[in-house]
Amino acid sequence: QVQLVQSGAEVKKPGASVKVSCKASGYSFASFYMHWVRQAPGQGLEWMGIINPSDVNTRYAQKFQGRVTMTRDMSTSTVYMELSNLTSEDTAVYFCTRGPTGEAELDSWGQGTLVTVSS
Amino acid sequence: SYELTQPPSVSVSPGQTARINCSGDVLPKQYAYWYQQRPGQAPLMVINKDTERPAGIPERFSGSSSGTTVTLTISGVQAEDEADYYCQSADNSATYVVFFGGGTKLNVL
Numbered sequence: 736q737v738q739l740v741q742s743g744a745e746v747k748k749p750g751a752s753v754k755v756s757c758k759a760s761g762y763s764f765a766s767f768y769m770h771w772v773r774q775a776p777g778q779g780l781e782w783m784g785i786i787n788p789s790d791v792n793t794r795y796a797q798k799f800q801g802r803v804t805m806t807r808d809m810s811t812s813t814v815y816m817e818l819s820n821l822t823s824e825d826t827a828v829y830f831c832t833r834g835p836t837g838e839a840e841l842d843s844w845g846q847g848t849l850v851t852v853s854s
Numbered sequence: 855s856y857e858l859t860q861p862p863s864v865s866v867s868p869g870q871t872a873r874i875n876c877s878g879d880v881l882p883k884q885y886a887y888w889y890q891q892r893p894g895q896a897p898l899m900v901i902n903k904d905t906e907r908p909a910g911i912p913e914r915f916s917g918s919s920s921g922t923t924v925t926l927t928i929s930g931v932q933a934e935d936e937a938d939y940y941c942q943s944a945d946n947s948a949t950y951v952v953f954f955g956g957g958t959k960l961n962v963l
Contacts, residue, residue, distance in 0.1 A: 832896075842899055845896065
């Protein structure tokens, strides 16, 4: 079955960077896009961007342009999301979520990674 | 525009029908998707492409679309359906973007 397993919780200081991983299994890694969505405490879902593992093409939400980088490692079927210059407003649960190529649905989700930004 | 509007909350009694609306200018042109999120869990897609129910989702969940509004209907609501529900769509007319509604808390009284 499809599984997306994310790395563990992180605590970072303001100004630092965080890199969250998402290891995929149970399907053809190159055949599906991977999105990143975050959720601040008590708030709704916010889309951050998308990576196509087959060609490393990325699209980022305007809000995160210049601060987010999405990469992938084909050898381990893992995608990464790095967010830099963290502030307290980046405290959130970060989810990776799979989407079929060319479609906008998000059909499988990782368990989420809590990133806490605190001095 | 990239806005989807949902009511903050909907309340129903067990066995009744819950309807959650989502409105947005993009919806006549793009599909909508619905996700259920229980506390402490990742979202789960319950409706795909306006009206399709993914495998494993109970038949009491259905979706419909009319103009700039899509609706998630839960018939015969059960206590386990109490959760947050989010609509989602996407637009690739200028640049690719995915966006969510603000979410609706379904209260089962």
